[in-house]
Amino acid sequence: MVDGDTSREQLLETFRSIDTQTLITMALIFLIAYVLGRVITSLLLKLSEKLSHTGRIKVEVIIPIIKFVIYLIAFYFIFREIFKIFGPEIFLLAGLLGAAIGFGLKDLFSDIVGGLVITFEKPYQIGDKISIGNYFGEVTDIGLRATKLITPDANVVTAPNSLIFKETVASANYGVSEMMVVIDLYIAGESHVETAMKILWEAVVSSKYVYISRERPVVLLHKALPFYTRLRAKAYVNDLRDQFKFESDVHTRAWVEFQKNGIRAPQLHILNIPSIEEKYESEATTRRNLGSNLGPNAGDLKDSR
Amino acid sequence: MVGIQHSSSGEKDFVEVLGLKEEIEKIQSTIADFEMGKKLNIAIVAEPLKGKTTLSSEIERINLNRAAKITFSKIVKNKNEISLPDDAKKIVILDNCHFLYMRKPGGFDIFYEFLDMISSQNRIFVTTWNIYSWKYLNEAFGLGKYFPVQIFIPAFEKENIRLFILKKYEKDEIKFAKDEESEEKPFFYIIKYPVELASLGKKIFISAPKINISYLRNRFLKKQKIEAAEDQVFEKLYLESNGNPGIALRIWDLGLDYPRIKPKNIGIFSYEVDLEYEEAFTLNLILSYQSLKKSEITEIMGSMMSVDRILYQLLSQELILKDENDSYRVRPEALSSITTYMEKLRLVW
Numbered sequence: 001m002v003d004g005d006t007s008r009e010q011l012l013e014t015f016r017s018i019d020t021q022t023l024i025t026m027a028l029i030f031l032i033a034y035v036l037g038r039v040i041t042s043l044l045l046k047l048s049e050k051l052s053h054t055g056r057i058k059v060e061v062i063i064p065i066i067k068f069v070i071y072l073i074a075f076y077f078i079f080r081e082i083f084k085i086f087g088p089e090i091f092l093l094a095g096l097l098g099a100a101i102g103f104g105l106k107d108l109f110s111d112i113v114g115g116l117v118i119t120f121e122k123p124y125q126i127g128d129k130i131s132i133g134n135y136f137g138e139v140t141d142i143g144l145r146a147t148k149l150i151t152p153d154a155n156v157v158t159a160p161n162s163l164i165f166k167e168t169v170a171s172a173n174y175g176v177s178e179m180m181v182v183i184d185l186y187i188a189g190e191s192h193v194e195t196a197m198k199i200l201w202e203a204v205v206s207s208k209y210v211y212i213s214r215e216r217p218v219v220l221l222h223k224a225l226p227f228y229t230r231l232r233a234k235a236y237v238n239d240l241r242d243q244f245k246f247e248s249d250v251h252t253r254a255w256v257e258f259q260k261n262g263i264r265a266p267q268l269h270i271l272n273i274p275s276i277e278e279k280y281e282s283e284a285t286t287r288r289n290l291g292s293n294l295g296p297n298a299g300d301l302k303d304s305r
Numbered sequence: 306m307v308g309i310q311h312s313s314s315g316e317k318d319f320v321e322v323l324g325l326k327e328e329i330e331k332i333q334s335t336i337a338d339f340e341m342g343k344k345l346n347i348a349i350v351a352e353p354l355k356g357k358t359t360l361s362s363e364i365e366r367i368n369l370n371r372a373a374k375i376t377f378s379k380i381v382k383n384k385n386e387i388s389l390p391d392d393a394k395k396i397v398i399l400d401n402c403h404f405l406y407m408r409k410p411g412g413f414d415i416f417y418e419f420l421d422m423i424s425s426q427n428r429i430f431v432t433t434w435n436i437y438s439w440k441y442l443n444e445a446f447g448l449g450k451y452f453p454v455q456i457f458i459p460a461f462e463k464e465n466i467r468l469f470i471l472k473k474y475e476k477d478e479i480k481f482a483k484d485e486e487s488e489e490k491p492f493f494y495i496i497k498y499p500v501e502l503a504s505l506g507k508k509i510f511i512s513a514p515k516i517n518i519s520y521l522r523n524r525f526l527k528k529q530k531i532e533a534a535e536d537q538v539f540e541k542l543y544l545e546s547n548g549n550p551g552i553a554l555r556i557w558d559l560g561l562d563y564p565r566i567k568p569k570n571i572g573i574f575s576y577e578v579d580l581e582y583e584e585a586f587t588l589n590l591i592l593s594y595q596s597l598k599k600s601e602i603t604e605i606m607g608s609m610m611s612v613d614r615i616l617y618q619l620l621s622q623e624l625i626l627k628d629e630n631d632s633y634r635v636r637p638e639a640l641s642s643i644t645t646y647m648e649k650l651r652l653v654w
Contacts, residue, residue: 051504051649052504052648052649052650052651053649053650053651054504054651055504055649177651199410199411202409202410202411202412202413203410205445205446206408206409206410206412208582208583208586211651212441212444212445213444213654214444218445238650238651238652242582252607253409253410253607254410256410256607257410257411260411
């Protein structure tokens with residue numbers, strides 16, 4: 001008990017001995033690391049935008065590694081300062097730190113460890129299109145604490161790095177610039193499927209956004225469903241950033257050609273849904289004829305019979 | 306297309322001058338196999354201006370009595386243009402086959418007819434293709450399987466570039482003059498080698514030391530100084546054109562102040578290409594077809610695109626030119642910068 005009091009007093013005495021200069025030095029080290037990390041990240045991102053698609057991804061991959069190396073060096077210098085101050089009492093401080101991490105800072109610590117895992121294990125990289133949690137988007141930054149994504153709707157999502165321990169991460173391209181896009185087109189069941197497949201094939205392979213190689217082939221699939229036919233194209237977009245442009249381009253040009261060849265979209269009349277006015281009149285008539293004990297959908301029931 | 310005309314001098318077999326002796330032998334050997342019952346279609350593939358039309362003409366000349374040649378000069382839209390009469394000759398040479406498709410939905414019908422024709426008829430087909438169209442069609446439609454014999458025209462040697470250009474003139478008609486400053490760099494000087502960096506999409510120049518062997522030879526063997534100027538001219542032409550004779554000829558024409566030419570007049574062409582994606586794709590179409598009319602570009606791109614704006618942009622960056630037939634072509638001296646840029650975007654590979 002006496003030893004414990006002595007240690008606490010020693011530790012408090014050490015805290016009191018920390019001068020302003022030391023604190024400024026430690027803050028400066030952290031600030032320099034932060035600014036250096038930002039500057040290098042910014043320069044490398046600018047450089048990567050000038051490179052080819054594959055070159056861009058290669059440069060972006062090294063950004064988080066460089067940032068972590070900078071922070072590691074900064075932490076080394078900060079801990080050296082701390083060790084200078086506390087000496088053997090560092091172990092007492094470690095106990096305090098452990099308690100702090102255990103209570104208040106565990107999430108932050110978990111995020112930093114997650115950042116290290118992401119940097120070195122690479123479940124995803126800057127430039128990848130990933131799904132994590134409820135979000136899908138392009139990874140624009142992997143920081144010490146969080147990963148930034150930009151969604152297709154241009155929302156910037158900041159996801160804590162610790163999410164990788166709890167959520168499954170899906171990377172759509174995993175370090176390459178091309179990415180598979182699945183394009184579905186629905187046509188009327190009575191349409192000539194072979195012609196439609198030929199048109200879809202040509203719309204895909206002639207798109208300005210497509211990337212075709214032996215390793216990245218275009219695949220077409222056909223599925224006949226009760227009221228319509230689904231045509232599915234699996235093809236790679238040249239630059240993952242053009243995913244939606246590619247999909248839209250294929251849709252537009254395929255439908256122009258479908259119309260020339262008499263291929264129609266599935267018709268809603270198959271379901272025999274009456275128009276709004278017709279439905280309203282029908283309901284009113286039914287209520288009048290059958291009385292008020294029938295529900296509001298009585299007209300539908302009658303029609304369907 | 307810059308043609309490489311057949312020499313009538315008789316001093317040297319032009320096949321050797323072209324540097325395509327092996328290629329011609331391979332084609333002739335395949336034709337001989339066909340006569341023996343083994344049919345393998347032939348594809349001659351090259352980048353623009355590299356001499357594929359000339360090579361196909363040479364094949365026609367060699368097989369004069371048994372070969373028929375059809376040259377396509379624009380996108381083929383009527384299948385009658387590719388149909389052959391039953392009594393046609395057994396060797397069919399089809400030049401510029403990259404005009405047999407239109408890159409849009411519904412634009413490949415002629416191409417399918419063509420594939421059906423070359424695989425079903427008892428004839429041997431010798432075809433020429435733009436390399437970028439070829440690679441695209443090969444990946445998308447497996448075109449290479451229809452052409453087991455593929456001839457990729459190699460780059461010219463430096464000496465062949467010299468012979469190819471000088472054969473248009475009489476002996477000693479062209480006067481090679483030294484640059485003033487070249488007198489001051491007698492045996493050792495710095496030369497800038499062009500290097501294409503596809504990842505950056507541009508060409509850079511790397512300075513490297515060079516020994517002026519011509520000067521030393523002239524100095525110690527007492528030859529005429531004018532030879533050194535000629536060597537310098539053709540070395541620069543060779544480096545700038547990457548051994549493409551059509552580009553070399555264009556650069557020569559731009560630098561010639563008839564009848565004099567100096568090494569410094571051989572221009573170094575490096576274009577800063579900066580285009581939006583639609584503009585780059587249009588340029589890729591022009592590069593792949595070698596020659597396209599505005600109406601054809603509009604048809605491929607669809608009516609949504611502002612083709613006028615795109616073409617204006619390409620013309621103002623001096624990447625393309627409009628020829629006498631109102632067709633747009635890639636500027637020969639810009640070809641190297643354009644292909645480097647296209648490789649960066651992976652629009653060609």
